[in-house]
Structures are given as structure tokens and as C-alpha cells.
Amino acid sequence: MRWIRQVTGGVAAFQMAQLQDLLATVQVRDLPDKWRWELNGSLEFSVAAVRAHLDASTLPTVASNRLPTRLNLEHKGIDVDTIMCPVCQRDVESLAHILFKCEVAIAVWGRVANWCDVYMLVFDSYGEMTQWVDAQSNTNDRRVNVDAVCCITMWVLWNFRNSMVFGDPKPKKDINSKHDRNWNAWMICPLRN
Numbered sequence: 001m002r003w004i005r006q007v008t009g010g011v012a013a014f015q016m017a018q019l020q021d022l023l024a025t026v027q028v029r030d031l032p033d034k035w036r037w038e039l040n041g042s043l044e045f046s047v048a049a050v051r052a053h054l055d056a057s058t059l060p061t062v063a064s065n066r067l068p069t070r071l072n073l074e075h076k077g078i079d080v081d082t083i084m085c086p087v088c089q090r091d092v093e094s095l096a097h098i099l100f101k102c103e104v105a106i107a108v109w110g111r112v113a114n115w116c117d118v119y120m121l122v123f124d125s126y127g128e129m130t131q132w133v134d135a136q137s138n139t140n141d142r143r144v145n146v147d148a149v150c151c152i153t154m155w156v157l158w159n160f161r162n163s164m165v166f167g168d169p170k171p172k173k174d175i176n177s178k179h180d181r182n183w184n185a186w187m188i189c190p191l192r193n
């Protein structure tokens with residue numbers, strides 16, 4: 001390599017030595033440049049990978065136990081009036097409690113199991129639920145459908161919890177509501193092929 005001006009000493013020589021160290025193991029190939037994504041191990045850059053990383057880093061998710069339950073807020077040092085469940089007032093409002101173990105959650109999951117015509121235990125955690133989803137699903141279509149039903153159920157339970165905390169008036173806990181709906185259509189199992 002030829003330089004316009006020779007490096008003879010001083011800071012420039014030191015920096016040149018550093019540069020040579022850095023480049024000592026670099027092999028340059030005659031290939032087109034491409035983005036490299038190192039945060040999820042795939043090395044393949046994609047907008048979806050960026051989105052997934054940002055979601056996991058910044059958005060509250062069930063999987064990362066970052067929903068602002070009263071217990072989580074207290075762990076973050078936020079002053080909350082109570083850490084008890086706003087729905088049943090019988091246990092600490094953890095993520096597992098509000099989504100799976102609260103009396104309303106247990107009743108709703110039971111109805112969902114009936115609707116889907118599947119056997120479903122009372123889940124202790126989100127991880128246990130995802131294991132159940134995987135064990136249930138003998139085809140990819142079924143896995144997607146089971147997963148969607150479970151995600152929507154959690155979303156509804158979380159919305160209901162928010163209504164109990166912030167709503168005015170508070171919603172009723174009666175899950176046998178008398179809305180005008182077509183029950184024959186409703187009872188058709190959503191997982192039936």
C-alpha cells in the first residue's frame with residue numbers, strides 16, 4: 001500500500017499500528033456489500049428483525065413480563081396504592097395472576113377451552129401456556145389458530161383488568177352476558193378444519 005505522506009512517528013505512527021492490528025484479521029472478498037444483523041444471532045438483516053428487537057426492548061409484552069401490573073410497578077419503585085388484584089382483591093396482581101389464576105381468568109379460559117373443544121389446565125404462567133400451545137398443535141395451521149385464540153384471550157383479560165382499574169363505570173364480572181349473538185355460530189369450534 002502506498003501513502004501520500006510517509007508515517008514517520010508520533011501519534012500518527014501509533015494510530016497506524018493500531019489500524020494495522022485491527023485490520024490484521026480482516027479478509028476482503030469481492031462480494032457486494034450487505035447489512036449484517038448481530039442482535040438475534042441470525043446475521044440476516046431485515047426490517048422484521050429490527051421491529052422484533054425494538055418490540056422486545058421497548059414495548060411491554062407478556063413474554064417478558066413487562067406489562068404494568070401492580071406488582072411490576074411496585075418492583076420498579078412506583079408508588080401504588082395497593083398491589084392486590086383489581087378484579088378479585090384476593091391475591092397480589094402479578095402477570096400470572098391477572099392472566100391465568102384470577103377467578104375471572106380461570107372462568108374465561110374454561111369457556112375458551114369448551115369453545116375450542118380442547119382440554120386445558122389452569123396455567124401457572126405464560127411459559128406454561130406456550131408449552132401447552134406447542135403440545136396441542138399437530139399442524140402449523142392449528143398452531144397458529146390456537147396461538148391466536150390464546151393471545152386474544154390474554155388481550156381481552158388485560159383489557160378487562162384495565163377497565164376495572166380505569167373504567168367508569170366498572171365492568172361487571174359476569175361472563176354469562178346476555179348480548180344478542182348467534183350462539184349456534186358461536187359454538188362452532190374455531191379449530192375445526
Ligand SMILES: [Zn+2]
Binds near residue numbers: 101102
Ligand atoms: Zn384476581
